[in-house]
Amino acid sequence: MIITKQKELKEILKYLEGEKKIFIIGCGECSTTCKTGGEADIKKIKELLEKEGKIVTGYCIPNAPCIAAQVKLEVAKNRVKIESSDAILVLACGLGIQSVKENLRFEKPIHVGCDTLFMGAVDAGGIFLEKCSACGECVLELTGLICPITRCPKSLLIGPCGGQNKGKCEVDKEKDCTWILIYNELKKQNKLHLLKELKPPKDHSKVTKPHQLKV
């Protein structure tokens, strides 16, 4: 899931300067789960914008605004309201925002309402955790299914730095050192020999951007 955080109202208002009538596009998937672009979040920001003298002409919540067809469908359904607006505010991740830009087909300014933070998993307590950085060449098989690239602040691939202290990370003392976790996990699985294997250098060309994949 893509984790987003709504921008401060002050920043959004700066973007909307000189524009009175605003149409809002949210997201029915990740941004709804993150409470940044679902119906309740849109209603909340609508109220705040109205207090600041804006008119919210309407809103729509494509199931997944990162999917072009979803944006086109919702835009078609809301064509009149969007045409009567001065601008559009998108409460979605960077993918959704760019997809709205590419599929809108109206000459309207589009504004960014959220910051996109990371690709995250949600734990049982509802906390979003970054566990994968989409490096293009997964090493989890060799690391006890714990990602050193994302979970070690230095993205070390061959073992702990000298800074770990009693199993805690030198960068964030509240957190366990990822490489100690990896060691313990491999030990539990009787796979400590994996740590001794010589591995080829990571192919960083696999993270060359922008990626494109046809399925």
Ligand code: SF4
């Ligand atoms: S190694 Fe880590 S960052 Fe790379 S794909 Fe696997 S989980 Fe994601």
Ligand code: SF4
């Ligand atoms: S202490 Fe462990 S988790 Fe922290 S930066 Fe060093 S190797 Fe990475």
